[in-house]
Amino acid sequence: MVLPNIVKKAVRAGFRKTVQVHSALQWREYRYVFILGHMRSGSTVLSHILTSHPDFVGAGETHTEYKTPADLPKLIPRTCELLRKIELGDSSYIVDQINHPYLTDEVLSSPSIYKCIINIRAPEATLRSLMALFGWNEATALECYVSRLAQLSQYGRNLRERAMVVEYDDLVDQSEGTLAALTRFLAVNPPFKSEYSKNKVTGKMGDPSNNIFSGRIIRTKGHERSIGMLTIAGAAKAFRKCQLDLLAAGVATAVK
Numbered sequence: 347m348v349l350p351n352i353v354k355k356a357v358r359a360g361f362r363k364t365v366q367v368h369s370a371l372q373w374r375e376y377r378y379v380f381i382l383g384h385m386r387s388g389s390t391v392l393s394h395i396l397t398s399h400p401d402f403v404g405a406g407e408t409h410t411e412y413k414t415p416a417d418l419p420k421l422i423p424r425t426c427e428l429l430r431k432i433e434l435g436d437s438s439y440i441v442d443q444i445n446h447p448y449l450t451d452e453v454l455s456s457p458s459i460y461k462c463i464i465n466i467r468a469p470e471a472t473l474r475s476l477m478a479l480f481g482w483n484e485a486t487a488l489e490c491y492v493s494r495l496a497q498l499s500q501y502g503r504n505l506r507e508r509a510m511v512v513e514y515d516d517l518v519d520q521s522e523g524t525l526a527a528l529t530r531f532l533a534v535n536p537p538f539k540s541e542y543s544k545n546k547v548t549g550k551m552g553d554p555s556n557n558i559f560s561g562r563i564i565r566t567k568g569h570e571r572s573i574g575m576l577t578i579a580g581a582a583k584a585f586r587k588c589q590l591d592l593l594a595a596g597v598a599t600a601v602k
Contacts, residue, residue: 376440378418378458379532382501383465384494385445386475388514390552391563392465393443394542395525401534403434404441406551412449415456428547439532443552447497454504461532462505464498464597466588467514469581474571479554484577492584499591506596511589516601518565527600 379396383389390406397404405428410421421442426434434440439460453459469491476487502509510531516524521540529537540563549558557566593599 376422377438377460378421379439379441379460380449380462381441381443381465382462382498382509383443383445384467384472384491384498386472386479387445387465387467388512388517389443389445389465390558391542392463392512392517393441393552394544394548394558395538395540395563396441397545398542399534399536399538401437402439402441403429403437404443405429405545406547407443407445408551409446410442410448412453414450415453415458418453418456418458428551430546445494445552451500451504454501459505459508462501462509463528464502464505464509464511464592465514466495466498466511466585469585470573470578471514473573473577473581475566477571477573484571484573488577488581491581495584495588499588499595502592502595502597507598509592510598510600511592512600518563520601521563524600527598531598531600 379402381389381392381396383392393404393406396402397406403425405425408421408424408428410417410424412418412420421440422434425440426432454462472491473484473487476482476490477484480487482490502511510528512524512528525538525540529535541561544559544561549556552558555566557564
């Protein structure tokens, strides 16, 4: 039986209200861990890896806006809604995957933010992936990539030692070392694994490709898109600047 849209909306609204009331009654204080990336950076895989750990809970890219620290608790009912759970269990850390300018420096300075992972990917593969997924031309893809890298540099200057940068190629090609570094950085036990569990939002929030359903880290197949040398050079310059900015800010690197 297919429910009419008006009924579906009423059911969703009722569920959201139930979650909000339950969260208020069963209040608990989570420590927030943000994955701060750009589109096509591998942030969805990284989110799945973290939230497959017993100490972490999250629903991938929730598109929650954080203008002030008072907005942080909004992540709890939003995560419940996406995972279709009334409560989130006994996890200590709640994760959000943020690939857009949804938060301010004031929020990042909050003591409720435990640590953050800054997730970046080399330029040429990123641009090709953006163009293939969204049908963008290279100028649009370049603008999106360069502007987001500049934001990530600013986040790094704010977070400093509370952040670690993870590059896509390291996550894929040096998974064991990268995940061991993340385990030490976030001070958790047991360690993170390259295999992960799927959830209610797998393939719906964040990466929509079939690769995300594999349950393990795999390299995404490259996209055949023509990109001009000037565009690649501009993207490479922005990528290198972001790397140097994060290093100068004291942001840790997963792979030395």
